Amino acid sequence: MIPKLPIGDLVADLVDWIEFNLGWLLDIITAGFKTVLNGFADILMIIPPLIFIPILAILVYLVSHRNLRLALLSIAGLLLIWNLQLWDLSMMTLALVIASTFIALLIGVPLGILASGNDTFDAVIRVLLDFMQTMPPFVYLIPAVIFFSLGNVPGMIATVIFAMPPAIRLTNLGIRQIPTELIEVADAFGATPRQKLLKVQLPGALPTIMTGVNQCIMLALSMAVIASMIGAAGLGYQVLVGIQRVNIAMGFEAGLAIVILAIILDRVTQSVVR
Amino acid sequence: MDFEEEPEVIIKVNQLFKIFGNDPKRGVEHLRAGRTKQEIFEKTSLIVGLDDVSFEVMKGETFVLMGLSGCGKSTLLRSLNRLIHPTAGEIIIGGRDIVGMNDDEIREFRRDNIGMVFQNFALLPHRSILDNVAFGLEIQGMPLAERHEKSRAALELVGLSGYETSMPDQLSGGMKQRVGLARALAGDAEILLMDEAFSALDPLIRRDMQDELIDLQERLNKTVIFVTHDLDEALKIGNRIALMMDGKIIQVGTAEEILMNPENEYVERFVADVDMTKVLTAKDIMMKADPVIYCKSGPHHAARLMKEFGISSLFVVSQHRILRGIVMLEDVVEAVKHDKKTLEETTIQDIPFVQLDTPISEIIPVIADSRYPLPVLDEDARLKGMIMRSSVLLALARKEPETNDS
Structure with missing residues (x-):
């Protein structure tokens, strides 16, 4: 009989090695993530709900090309969350989602641009993305915990990794889908690669990239909930406690708040595209 | 007849080859050794795009590249601003060989000397008509006010004043191509490359655009290289026509020369259906x-x-x-x-x-x-x-x- 291959042990060794030798890098990442998260969290939490809700409604109204129904729906949903006394938790979750999406886009969009211009890089990253997207989301929690222990930062790390693939894929796709003639226009009029990217490729790919942003946000929201298992704060934690105590009321209310957030985020990002 | 000025050669193409595939120089040697396009493809899987093409274009003339699809006319046109890089040969424009230019030189050259009009208009969908026309000038780094002023003038030239703030998808095909033409004209480039520019338009609009081009040419006197597969179009707008087949130029001449003295059977078949009463003039x-x-x-x-x-x-x-x-x-x-x-x-x-x-x-x-x-x-x-x-x-x-x- 063939002995069991020691894949698990090898990965464990690798993790040990990283922890021991790259501790400084992990610290830097932790500090960076914390800063971004706290920034968004502070802004969202410091504003009282009665001021926040109308501001958000106006914002929704404007970015959605004056969709009054969507604005009213957002007001109703947020008032319900406030009424259920889940405001602070919801803002925490929102901060996690926004911060994670922000970082995922910050890394994902440039990688997508790179992949669109380089077939070798595209082939490599495609395999990696397939791997990342088929891996069950819970698995991301393990290295996150090992490297960053418990709390919001490992939650964010897992969320960023989970939410990034669509940003890369759709940026890449959006740029590659631009008709050859438009690329020729840029070249024929003497555009530099940078001008071509900024004036032709990115604007042309924007609708597709925005679809990527939408998916990125939705994935971030689902992962931000799961990440409560490793100590990420917010509505997810409330659901988790509800499960542990078999408290249906508590779990359902938190779940409802997540659904409301999801609907608002989804509708807003989708209507930006159109 | 009137005394005519000695025409000035503005584009001189010398023994130009374009081979697609790996290690394309091999293909040039095969061609020089007298092998045909088909033989080379079977032996080396190289594809011959242009085979020993030489011609001259005079300043101010409308020069038509004509042939069936796959004959190399688009490849040849794209070689003239090096959207396609020729494998061998030279293209002298304004005294400089553009085949040997490096990236910076060719960019500079394209900005200043060549405008291009595309078959499917190729307007940037996210830009207004005015900003589409201003695209080339923007690339050149011209300040906003100046490039908008020039673009308005170009739009007026093609009869589209008043559409500055429209978006491309609000315009009909004929209007879109006018915008494409205005964009190519805005930069005051001496040479205009037109790639099947009217082929995507329906016949009536197409005829209008041909008339308009002839009209514009009388006023602006640009050097136009026009690619088409439509003989009637070629005869109508071209001062001279180059007939292409299998990456080679078979015959160059005025409409009358080609119709009256077809070089070979291929040209003869090409021109067989032409209605002579519309081509020949007083x-x-x-x-x-x-x-x-x-x-x-x-x-x-x-x-x-x-x-x-x-x-x-x-x-x-x-x-x-x-x-x-x-x-x-x-x-x-x-x-x-x-x-x-x-x-x-x-x-x-x-x-x-x-x-x-x-x-x-x-x-x-x-x-x-x-x-x-x-x-x-x-x-x-x-x-x-x-x-x-x-x-x-x-x-x-x-x-x-x-x-x-x-």
């Missing part, structure tokens, strides 16, 4: 209108000229050969009998005439209704030649007509 079939008689001369002089040349009518002209009318033999004889001093009473005025560029299709009804030879005039009513019924028939029989070679 200047192609007219004969010399000599002798003529000056309007102050007397009937005796007219009678002697008619006798000497054995003709029965004479055109009467004033200074600079401006046409006054025609005198017929029987009237002249009558005038001589009555000892008239001038031809004034004898001259038949208001006779039908045609212009130099009137096509045969329009000449036929005129000449059928007229008892006289048909005078051919230029814009200033000067007599340039004349057309007899026989000259029309000769032209339609595709024989080389007598031409005016003065």
Whole structure:
């Protein structure tokens, strides 16, 4: 009989090695993530709900090309969350989602641009993305915990990794889908690669990239909930406690708040595209 | 004919090759060794795009590259601004070989010298019409106010003033291509590359655009390289036409030269369906209108000229050969009998005439209704030649007509 291959042990060794030798890098990442998260969290939490809700409604109204129904729906949903006394938790979750999406886009969009211009890089990253997207989301929690222990930062790390693939894929796709003639226009009029990217490729790919942003946000929201298992704060934690105590009321209310957030985020990002 | 300036060569293409595939230089050697496109593809899987192409384009002319799809015309056009990099040979434009330029040089060259119009318009969908037209100028780094001003002027040139703030998807196909044309013109480039520019338009709009291009050319006098697979279009707008097949230029010449003397069977088949009455114009079939008689001369002089040349009518002209009318033999004889001093009473005025560029299709009804030879005039009513019924028939029989070679 063939002995069991020691894949698990090898990965464990690798993790040990990283922890021991790259501790400084992990610290830097932790500090960076914390800063971004706290920034968004502070802004969202410091504003009282009665001021926040109308501001958000106006914002929704404007970015959605004056969709009054969507604005009213957002007001109703947020008032319900406030009424259920889940405001602070919801803002925490929102901060996690926004911060994670922000970082995922910050890394994902440039990688997508790179992949669109380089077939070798595209082939490599495609395999990696397939791997990342088929891996069950819970698995991301393990290295996150090992490297960053418990709390919001490992939650964010897992969320960023989970939410990034669509940003890369759709940026890449959006740029590659631009008709050859438009690329020729840029070249024929003497555009530099940078001008071509900024004036032709990115604007042309924007609708597709925005679809990527939408998916990125939705994935971030689902992962931000799961990440409560490793100590990420917010509505997810409330659901988790509800499960542990078999408290249906508590779990359902938190779940409802997540659904409301999801609907608002989804509708807003989708209507930006159109 | 008028005295013409010695034309200046603006583009000179010398033994240009383009091979697609790995290690394309091999393909050039195979071609030089006399192997065919097909043989090379079977042996090396290299694809021959251009095979030893040489030609010259004169400043201010409309030069048409024509052939069936896959003949290499688009490849050749794209070589001229190096959207496609030739494998071997040289392209001299304005005294510089663009094949050897590095990336920065070619960018600079494209910005300053060449405008391009695309088959499917290729407008940037996220930009207003004005900003689309301004695209090339923006790339050059021109400040906003200046480039908008120039773009407005270019839009006016193509008859699209008032659409500045529209978006591309609000415009019809013909209007989109006007925008494409305006974009190419905005930068004041000397050379205009047009790739099947009107092929995506429906026939009526297409004809309008062809007329418009001819019109614009008269005012702007750019050097236009126009790719098309449509012979009628080529004949209509081209000063000279290059017929291509299998990456080679088979024949270069004016519409008449190609129609009258097809180089080989391929060209002959290509031009077989052309309606000659629309292609050939008065200047192609007219004969010399000599002798003529000056309007102050007397009937005796007219009678002697008619006798000497054995003709029965004479055109009467004033200074600079401006046409006054025609005198017929029987009237002249009558005038001589009555000892008239001038031809004034004898001259038949208001006779039908045609212009130099009137096509045969329009000449036929005129000449059928007229008892006289048909005078051919230029814009200033000067007599340039004349057309007899026989000259029309000769032209339609595709024989080389007598031409005016003065």
